[in-house]
Amino acid sequence: MTKFRVRVSTGEACGAGTWDKVSVSIVGTQGESPLVPLDRLGKEFTAGAEEDFEVTLPQDVGAVLMLRVHKAPPKLPLPLGSLQPDAWFCRWFQLEWLPGAALRFPCYQWLEGEGDLVLREGAAKVSQEDHHPALQHQRQEELKARKEMYSWKTYADGWPRCLDHATVKDLDLNIKYSAVKNAKFFFKVHSAFTELKIKGFLDRIGLWRSLREMRRMFNFHKTPAAEYVFAHWQEDAFFASQFLNGLNPVLIRRCHSLPKNFPVTDEMVAPVLGPGTSLQAELEKGSLFLVDHSILSGVQTNVINGKPQFSAAPMTLLHQRSGSGPLLPLAIQLKQTPGPDNPIFLPSDDKWDWLLAKTWVRNAEFSVHEALTHLLHAHLLPEVFALATLRQLPHCHPLFKSTGLGIGGFSELIKRNMEQLNYSALCFPEDILARDVEDIPGYYYRDDGMQIWGVPSLLDTQEALVQYVTMVIFTCSAKHTAVSAGQFDSCVWMPNLPPTMQLPPPTSKGQARPESFIATLPPVNATCDVIIALWMLSKEPGDRRPLGHYPDEHFTEDAPRRSMAAFQRQLIQISKGIAERNRGLALPYTYLDPPLIENSVSI
8 A cells, every 4th residue: 555645725815715526546557546535524625725635545656657647526505505516626745655756746726617637747858757657648638639729720811820619608617707807907998988988988989179289188087198298299209219118010111112102202301301302311321211011001990989990091291310319200191193183292281280190100010010010929829739738738847837899890900911921020130120220319119129029040950940839928928018018008098099081182282170080080989999999908907927927836846946046037138128228218118118918818
């Protein structure tokens, strides 16, 4: 006979404890023991508890390979006559057979209903024992179960594959929001709707009366960054800076030759560049940059309050003075086909013409950001990575341990972008090089992102695998935070980032006035809906897990613990450097400050 002490740790979350009965068997190189109940008088496995059980096995099973856990409802009725399946959040099991001799089996997951779970020891290394028939069989069974639980559904409209579940309620507990996070999220939603309803904005389907009236809306949960936006939104320098450090800092690229469908002339830009300065000379110096929203050309638009909405596909030419001068806009064309009904707007134009042209660009930024940069690149693609991980990798695997247009227009944009998306565009350093923006001053999204990435490039070498995994982790953590956290800051003053436009793009100059500018902007109720949504999606409602913090202790061996500690020290130094730089900035760039980055897409 062999004696073990089994130590079990239950999570502290609401509802983590269980009345169900738990049994274990030990799988070793010489066989598997029978199930042994972990039982004593009263309730075991209460939330936050660590409990010891003495276990005696009838025979020696050899070197321990796995721990099989079985959970089943008690034979007697539950208290208060409950008939609901009793979920249990198990943190870990530990086997002890001599003082100081122990094996830890990380779990860190919800176990729902009746069933078995097989756990491997947390410090287990690849060895000949990994080829043992018991382990091979168990891997096949686990893989089969995972593929059934996390099944694919393919959409014919070009969207990436998603979980084949009708509602969030159908999801496994392990991939849902926690009960606490869910409650905070819905409380936040309710409070926002209540506040705007009391102010009389929520149900108003008409136009804003003036920019002054919008200021009442602006008082909705102001932030220092939002106040800066309100103070500077009409300035050319701020307009240009948002291509570098705003919520969509991924489109700007160096311009080596002017597109043929963007016929900007030297005479047009002379008021900014100065007399005698040619566009060709600036192109050769590398001081011109282009933001092209051509992917929006011809995309279908939405209907709001019974009115069809409008979209543009602008091109924006920007200039960077030599040295550290500000990036400034030179010219804007709102449609892709040049012609007399598609004027090129310039900083020297009438104030309202130029402001309207810039606002159309900001509307294009909203559409591309929300549909592609945010939804597709930072949510739907990470969902594919996450689902593949859930389906293919066991919990003991190292990767598991660290882990305006309407829906029609969004679908069309996603399909277009998926057709041209490639691996290099997802790798941060390669994307920076491809856009040739590695030396443009004041590009803090690039600077901070390069520090957090830190890696060497085909998937036929260990280095290539490291780069691929880094891309997945970076996309799901740092990149998502960079393009998500600033949504409310940029949008709460709606004219800076209008979600939709109610009048078509101008076909001539000299027509824009304050009244027509406001008439082009979204109606009151649409403004409220978007601002509430972006307020909710910009900040975590609780239960945060910052980058580099791993409360679930899947690793128990020394080497990965040292790696995690080194990573955490590096993130602390990066954060100190960002704080030091931000002290000298009128508008601090904080979206890639490591303590503010979540370990993964979590909102």
